[in-house]
Amino acid sequence: MKLRNTVLAVLSISAVMALASCGGQSGDTANPSQNGSSASSFDSSRPITVVSREDGSGTRGAFIELFGIEEESADGSTADLTTEEAIIANRTDVMLTNVSGDEYAIGYVSLASLNSSVKALDIDGAEATAENIKNGSYKVSRPFNIVTKDGLSDAAQDFINFIMSKEGQEVCAEECVPVDDSAAPFAGTNPSGKIVVAGSSSVSPLMEKLKEAYLAVNPSAEIEIQTNDSTSGVNGTIEGTCDIGMASRALKDSEASQLTGTTIALDGIAVIVNSENPAEAMTSDNVKDIFTGTITAWDEIA
């Protein structure tokens, strides 16, 4: 009986202490974040947390190519020089969480996926906007492709016609950069049927908008968008599990022989940092040096 009472007392005391320490901890974590909102707490001598995407990702492929992080030697061999220290995020949203959660982080996302939780840097003096991608001053851009197999259903063909029409390209213009400014207006045949679209998580936000706009024109169609990645989208199209595949990279030779690819829009890649980071702009050489590990601290940036 005595032991039981002692144990009970110890347990209740520890419970109270646990509650109190929880309270203390939440207070503690609240304070640094308040300090963090003033730019003065940013310690530029701290190392840069480089966040990259996984090998094979369309975004990574485009990023290393555009910034010259991929080195090509005379014999045609290429090497990805991304620093080994880089944290690997395997999805766009993981990338955004990593960068918005670490003041000293730098990463990159598709312009279409950029949101206000992080800050996009100006590259070589040009802001990451659709305008600048179109006029060529923001150079970090890549194509968004859709792939299809022969024997497309009427509904899917009509949807693709819509994407490449004036209306569809206007939707693209809201999200990223359209490929055809002078496309003809859409003349649909309103076929009914189900269209399955699958693929790159970089393309799918745009595809969602296109779906909405298309369904407003043709309510009898049904569109299902599955978000995974470029290769799954392409393979799904080859195997016939989806009608249209989305890819944020160029097709590989083994894929191009079986499918038809169409570029529906251009996308910029935004170099992103934490909102607390005072940096606003960077040269492409800086970005390359950071991602190859030549520059490791924020105050080393010239």
Added chain:
Amino acid sequence: MHAVFFIAAIASIVAVFLICLFLFVNGIPAIGKIGIFDFLLGTKWAPSNNPPSFGIFPMILGSIYVTAGAIVIGVPIGILTSVFMAKYCPRRIYKVLKPATELLAGIPSVVYGFFGLVVIVPVIRSLAGGTGSSILAASILLGIMILPTIIGVSESAIRSVPESYYEGSLALGATHERTIFRVMLPAARSGIMAGIVLGIGRAIGETMAVIMVAGNQARMPAGLLKGIRTLTANIVIEMGYAADLHREALIATGVVLFIFILIINVTFSLLKRKEKN
């Protein structure tokens, strides 16, 4: 009626057989193409390079390091908890403690991962510097995740030691503590070892939670506070985009993982058999 039971019984065997078949048919040719030594002992993983490198030695070490870390953290806590539950705990606390440890086993790993990402990683970042996504973070998280396995198996092993051992030891003048640590625990040793081996199995196979806290750099381990990529993480992270030989190399990574798990399971059954004898 017997046929129905038989079909049910062979369903799981067929599943295991098909998985083995899939793994080996797809994985072994890739290992052959890459070269078994280049694959297992190569220290460079760069599948997009031309020519690509498919060395999974960093990931093998990563899995071993993270699992070892989880053992260092999880085993002492787990064994002491099971001793407490079997030999010290008053009934009323036991009624709370037992379901609580079982609940720990039921939490989905992605929830553990999220907990690690928002609690463990920032704490390590602010206390020790660096990025926080590290071997240490993954070890702590996995140490917590393997607790229910170790506690459950160890507790039943301690409980299955005959009461006469305990009474005999007390009769010889040993104290309660001395009896537990010198008599009961050694007697339950093989059962506790089986619990630890099961814990290792869980730690090495864990994927989702580890991806979120380990940093996932495909390089040789560089320190406790640096990131690492495990075998499981390597497969999940890159499978989405992989094509051709890269894809086969990932399946081959699965073969290596499968062999690891096979070794662990054989060890577990050997320990179990020893315990029965």
